[in-house]
Amino acid sequence: MEDVASYTWVPPEYDLSRPPSQSASWKVPSPTLPGNFARSAKWCPDGSAALAQCEHREFRLLNPLGEDETTFNPHTFAQPAPILDYAWYPTASVTSPATFCFVASVRETPVKLLDASDGRLRASYRIVDHRERQIAPHSLAFNLSATRLYCGFEDAIEVFDVAQPGEGTRLHTTPSKKNRDGLKGIISALAFSPSYESDLYSAGSLSPTEGGNIAVFSETGGAVPVSFVSGGPAAGVTQLHFNPAQPHILYAAFRRRSEIFSWDLRDTTAPLKIYTPPSANDRETNQKRRFDVDLAGRFLALGDQEGRVSVFDLAAEENTPRLTYTAHSDALGSVSFHPTKPTLLSVSGSRHFHTDEDEESSSEDGEDEEDDQGQSGKAAVIRRSVARPTPVPLDASIRVWDFGPAGSGVVE
Template sequence: MFMLIYEAPKYTLPPLLPFLDFPLVTYSEIRASYRNCCIYDSTPDRLNPESRLNSLSPTQMENQGTWMPPPYNLLTPPVKLSTAHVAKDPSVSSNFARLAKWSPDGSVFLAQCENRAFELFGMSLNTKENQITQSMSTLPQASSILDFRWYPTASAHDPSSFCFVASVRECPVKLLDASDGRLRASYKIVDHRERQIAPHSLAFDLTAQKLYCGFEDAIEIFDLSRPGEGTRMHTTPSNKSKDGLKGIISALAFSPSYSTDESFYAAGSFTPSTNNIAMFSDQQETPLMFLQFNPTKPHLLYAAYRGSGTGSIYSWDVRSNVDAPLEILQTPASTNANSKSNQKFRFDVDIAGRMLGVGDQLGNVSIFDLESTNSEVDSNMRDIGMDDAPLVRQPTLVYKAHDDAVGSVAFHPYMPAILTTSGSRHFTNEYDKEEDSSESSEEEDGDASRPSDRRECTVRRPNPSHPVTFDSSIK
């Protein structure tokens, strides 16, 4: 698992996002094979990172009245500052973090581990020599974890809002206290067989009053103030119908705009079809894995696929023709046949909408400069028609972050830091091992052959008799 640091432009702080007093954090990595987390620094002043970060303290920014997004240096790879460990589990041979997300205030981050547990990490700046990432608590779950989402205003400084929702297989959706894992509320999804359904995707609306849960052929909408059952919205008219959005709803994303004209959300299906996004179609017949709108440009939507679409991020402008993507962000893994994978690779866009980060199967992290891509796309739209082929862009910075697959990337909401997770499942062929051991044992026993006392005997089985009729009427 990892975290990064990069440059960003001026951006006026939205009225609903006040600054909180929390410790400053730099880049962290959570490494699967060694079960640890690492902190990386990528600020321009690499010799004295503390002075560089202190110069951008929230107090100074608040006094100036304008919030400045964190700076990022894309010219050089980041430098490791500290390391943290994922808890070991005797029941799991190789425990690693599959996904990690910053809390909305950036004070802590929550990691989803392979051993069916959540692990909460906090940052410490008590020592000047090193920046330590401490594991605060471990929250084990009853079954496999499908997805989780922080409450939009969650903060370690506010116990009432310090919570998150989790989707655990064959369990109701849980609203858990992030400090001790205590169950605050549950929201159940029951199918026609009276079975508990765990959604594959979770999303809060902009008011943080409703929870949207995506599962097979439907989206369940819950009122957070009323635990229990919700309102079901089917994405297809019927099971036999070819209309609508069919299959598992694997991704949900709300447009970050409070305007009534742009108040919508996108839903993506896991079904490999040409119409697996609710708002528009796509040419890639691969399962959709993740959707996200640009925070400062709500009309731009980004989507990631798996399988043959691994390593490419597709971008659309929902104000115009969405039959074809406007732009394709390609990582080096998109041209490598060995990097194609069915693993989820979640990307993230920083709070200013300038940087997009995504990992790949080879352990690399690619950073795209969205400001330069957006300006070139706008100029290109004026010169050519929308029917032309989409622009293909390469990352601004690519660096080796892990020795294993990078499953997720998450930018810190206020600081120049990014969190990434690393790890994948590695399988060994036990059948080949058994064959090798049996062949070696036969070779050892071949030289010392012994006479056997066993006798071969042949048992003759009687021929099956013909069927007998008991009803004389059919003779």
Template sequence: MDSTTPAASHATWTPPVYDMTVAPKCPDGSVALIQYEDATFRYPELPTELLGISVDATTLPPLPKRLTQPAPILDYTWYPSATIRDPASFCFVASVRECPVKLLDASDGRLRASYRIVDHRERQIAPHSVAFNTGANRLYCGFEDAIEVFDIHRPGEGTRLHTTPSKKSRDGLKGIVSTLAFAPDMSSDLYAAGSFSPSAPSSSNIAIFSESTGEVPVMFVGAEGQRVGAGYGVRASVSQLMFNPARPYLLYASFRRVEPIYCWDLRGDVTRPVEIFTTLSPTAPIGGKVRKTSTNQRLRFDIDYGGKWLAVGGEDGGISVFDLLAAQADTVVGENVAHTDSTPRNMPIMQYDGHHDAVGSVAFHPLRPLLLSVSGSRHFDRSNQSAGHSSEESEDEEEDEIIACDEDAPPSDHAKPTRITISRQRLQPTSQDSSVRLWGFGGGTGVGV
């Protein structure tokens, strides 16, 4: 999320105040860089009055409605200090399939620089995850069994860090590096990497690296609990990793088709999570619905800059908000939860219906008590598929031609095969709700929406 920064009236920054006692309001307007299914970037502009700042509109450059890419977008991230007021920093990195990594100008979409990742077959590799380091001078890109590191001031090729000695080796971090996250601490050069490959009995799929030590992991994170013995992590693909902005020693992780979000404290025993955040409870439904965990879609969570609130969307369109500072002694145990140890389980302090489809991502505003949410997922409806077909084939139809011979026919007829043409329509995915909403948690202070 990008925003303009008001002139500082004092030297001490305080995090925004969120009122979680009432449901938020949803205004018309938002500001963000949004990835769409049609391989485009778009960013609706948030009204400046919503942020409580006065800006001369004539001084801001007009933003294009969309930035079209030649192939599907795998991942993207803003430059850490990007702002529309500073043209030099107003840029972002995009990973587009079968293309070099692009550094794009956010004002017009022009290419500023490109960073090439080439495999042993001289093919272009598009990473599945991209992240800037804390100093914003290096770009880290994760792909299969490796992380490529680029100096952003030197376009071209980078330095490859192998996360595993070889494909046959059981050591290291194996599989596609699906997510990268840097600890928000200038005194630390640690970053976390997770892979799509589920953790094996002998290794975890979350590793902690150091920029100074290179490709040798500092430690591996996560055990599933006493129920599975000395396990090495949640048996699922890692979807997202994020450090707490105010407490950088806390690492949070979400997994594919796993509803809870796990938290580890890197200062102590990293083989067991210190907290688990879940909505799977009979006493916490959303509009009479129970949280689903069947989607392979990434449902990205976010933590506010004060390190107090964690928000995440669900497959059913609901949005849950957790209080990270509240300690909950009671342990929630259900049939859908695989843990039986004493790890504290926190329930959301607020849940509300945000959209009518899966909430793919949420993001807190860095300066104001605002939460951005986007929704949309692929749905295939076979009921609309026509039983018959016309003589003219459309773009979304394919013809299957079957040539059959009748074995009981006379020998003279064997040379005349019967041609049967079957026309079938390709199923096109649809979305029940592709929308962007901005939620205000103003309460008694901050900006009311």
């Protein structure tokens, strides 16, 4: 009989006593797309690949063949319109071609189930409104058994049978005569409890309400919420995440807020804890920043507008970060813990408008010439450049950070 202990999963050990070392780096922009950058990136469930959502309507698959992380071999999957959300299939792995896929919400198109190896369409799921218009959801989530796909959009959640592409079942989330409890506005975030003993999932709305804009639903309960969480800020919800090791703990991020709020679903009357990064009082934008919790449920990581990563110890009494370090020189869009290694994936980039000095100089010369003509008896005409400035990120990179014992500080 083989040793049973050899099959026991041991979570990776993170050394937070010093900044991590950089084990890989990849630049997103290209000569043809200088303003491109990754908005977010997620490891697939077994960590054999990562998928990045980019500004210029495309996905980038990183490390698709499972080679060493220092030799990224990105594949690009262009989309016809802006990408709203995406989610890995729950058992996706490079080693299993049948499961290596993800769903994507692209504006004004059906939800797509795409093969992650080459981007080909495997299936599509249509959401149509009362005007026969194609609706793209703002949030996507598979249930724990991967049999159903949940899609959040304005005032409703559409539920699809993954094995039967086509149309789904609509759950109206707004209050009605039969059900006064509900969520108004765009359902912007969805997350399922990681417990197989539960069929609960949470949904958040972009529209703040007096009773709260985060509700807990049951798969068997339909559109009637099980409960609401209260005490959060009056702001739109941008992300929800359950603790993988403690399924009763729910975390939430909000628009234009740096803090991460947490609730114990056994008592939803007030937040359990609020995790505050060092830049909580700095200026905030509408840019979404995705946080993450490691698979063992011990650490929470998030980025800020200045390109710093803060890592919180969830078992600690205090709500300040255990470690903060500079990872990028631009706004940090998302972080993602590797499921089996002590590494963290981070992406950066945001829109910065810079005035072209050559255009300014040319415009000023033209104005001087027109002024001279005006002095000689002709009407003075001032012409200004109408060229639209192109936004360019300060740092559009994807990086992998090693928190293992062998780390020796940040490598630039």
